[in-house]
Amino acid sequence: MGFLPLLTRDRGRRLHLPAHGRGAGLPDDLRAMLRHRAGIWDLPELPELGGPLMQQGAVAESQRQAAIAIGAERGWYGVNGATGLLQAALLAIARPGQAVLMPRNVHRSLIQACVLGDLTPVLFDLPFMVDRGHVLPPDGPWLKDVLNELPIAGVEIAAAVLVHPTYQGYATDLKPMVVELHSRGWPVLVDEAHGAHFASRVDASLPDSAITAGADLIVHSLHKSAAGLTQTAVLWSQGDRVDPKAVERSLGWLQTTSPSALLLASCEASLSDLCKPAGLHKLGTRLKDARELAVQLRQLGLPLLENQDPLRLILHTAAEGISGLEADAWLMARGLVGELPEPGCLTFCLGLAPQRGLVRLMHRRWRGLLAAQGKGLPLPVFTPPPLPRITAPAMACGLAWRAQSRRVSIADAVGRVAAELICPYPPGIPLLVPGEKLDHRRVDWLLEQQNLWPDQIAGTVKVMAL
Ligand SMILES: Cc1ncc(COP(=O)(O)O)c(C=O)c1O
Structure with a gap:
């Protein structure tokens, strides 16, 4: 009875996340802490310790030191993964009714933040590799072509999001894109969940981090790309395009009032490993x-x-x-x-x-x-999603999500407006966003995807009732 025995079973070679590899890559400081009596470290936000949103206390000081060491201006530790911090960051840079430019491969947490904050995701398409079915990140010229398609009537873009690197570790040079987006007056949030280690600058052949590229807000998932425990993450800010008070206000909306001291300690220790000689x-x-x-x-x-x-x-x-x-x-x-x-x-x-x-x-x-x-022959090539270079959903995501809806088979959804995400997990990248109107080509493509991910994609989709 119960799953606890499963957690300590140690069989097989595990090449999955969290990146500390079942403890073997945990920072020495954290290991030392865990050798004390079990649970002794599980403390509330006592005055001496404080928490991520307090100005005083050891956690605030730790965040200040970490930001200096990594090269950012401010930092907030998070205990609800990159998910919680991305959502808070997005709500800090756009107001209800505004739109945010983002690539098609954003994590579902950002679309969900659009629903929460009544924001419109203006989604742009990405280079697609037919031999493997992966999207690649955009580069400067690709982004320029996307921007040439703007404006979209009735849509006011307030900010932009980039994903760097992708889950599979594809990255391009962010800097020209950040410069281009800034030239439009937009703050740039980078989902660098999989690239915290780029910020270590330990190795000249690793891509530059979003911090170096000059992004305004950057989210690192410390369990995916540093030695943090699951759920640990950090949000960095720099420059004067985003008011840190707006960030703190939205963190206050979305983060727990009882952050785990163990997870906060893991944030500090994993970041310290990215900056200090032994960890490097x-x-x-x-x-x-x-x-x-x-x-x-x-x-x-x-x-x-x-x-x-x-x-x-x-x-x-x-x-x-x-x-x-x-x-x-x-x-x-x-x-x-x-x-x-x-x-x-x-x-x-x-x-x-x-x-x-x-x-x-x-x-x-x-x-x-x-x-x-093995078949001795490659699989047939994968079909790129039949999407325009850039689109805004036909209906606000939040309205579609909350609307009266009914479930229909995907094949019957032509002409209907989606009221939910279709999103295999992992990787957690939506194939359909609430508010998008389905045409024949998109439906055929979704049916093809359903064949490819039979256990992940249902044969039905919730659409807005007519
Ligand atoms: C690109 C990307 N961003 C954000 C997240 C969310 O991260 P977390 O699981 O730390 O909440 C994921 C999770 O898979 C991701 O792949």
Whole structure:
């Protein structure tokens, strides 16, 4: 009875998040704290300690020191993941009725924030790789083409969002895009959930972080891309486009009044690992090991795709005719657990724990998988989403979400307005947003997606009642 025994079971090789790898990559300071009597550290916001929204106390001081060390002006620790901080950040930069420019690959938390805050997401399309079914991040020229399509009648854009890097570790140079968006007078929020380690500047070949690129608000998920416990995250701010008081007000709306001292301690310790010599040495070693691992696996014939984050390994299962979802199930049953199964790929997170013997294990498992499921031919190419370069939903997201609705089969939804998200998780990127009107091409594409993600996408969708 109960799931507690499951948590301490230690079987198989786990290449999933959180990145501390079941404790092996946790910061030394946190480990030392956890060696004290269990629970002794579980404290409320006592005056001496304070909390993320207090001006005084040890947590406030820790946030100030962390911001200086990372190169930002202000920082707030979060205990509800990147989700909670992204939502607070978005509500701080746009008022009800305004619109926010964002790429199609935003995490669902941002669309949900649009519903909460009565904001309109103006969504732009992204480069699409048909061999694997992934979108890539935009670059400067791509964004310029998007901006050339503006304005959209009746839509007032107040701010912009970028995602950097993607879940799979694809990144481009953010700076020209941030400069371009600033030239329009918009503050820029960057969802850098998967790229906290870029801010360490430990390694010249890692992409520049959004902090260096001059974004106004940046969210790092510390459990995805640093050594934080699950739910830890941090929001940074810099420059004078966003008033920190507006950020604090929306954090106050959306964060708990009882932040866990354990999670706050984990925020401090994981950030300290990104800035201080011992942590930097550990990260540098992990990056070097990860690059060597990829070279060896490629030499052994594993189809690994190029990306910009060495800690994410993208196995291109589609190249051998295998769905990433099926590969994941087969490998998991044999003790190799990945992070992100998708129709064309399986992405592994190497994380911050040392990975011994992984070349042999992955090679052996890949050969087994090929023998069991390989087709000798690649899967058919994936269809890009049939979307204009840029669109605003036909109806405000919040209105559609709250409207009278009914459930219809996707095939019957042509001409109807969606009243919910369609969103496989992971990766948590919506394929359909409430308020969008479905045409024939979009419905056909969604049916194709449903075939590709049978357990993740239902055959029905909630649409607004007529
Ligand atoms: C790009 C991106 N942003 C934000 C989030 C939300 O992060 P969290 O799980 O820390 O709330 C995710 C989660 O998968 C994500 O992939």
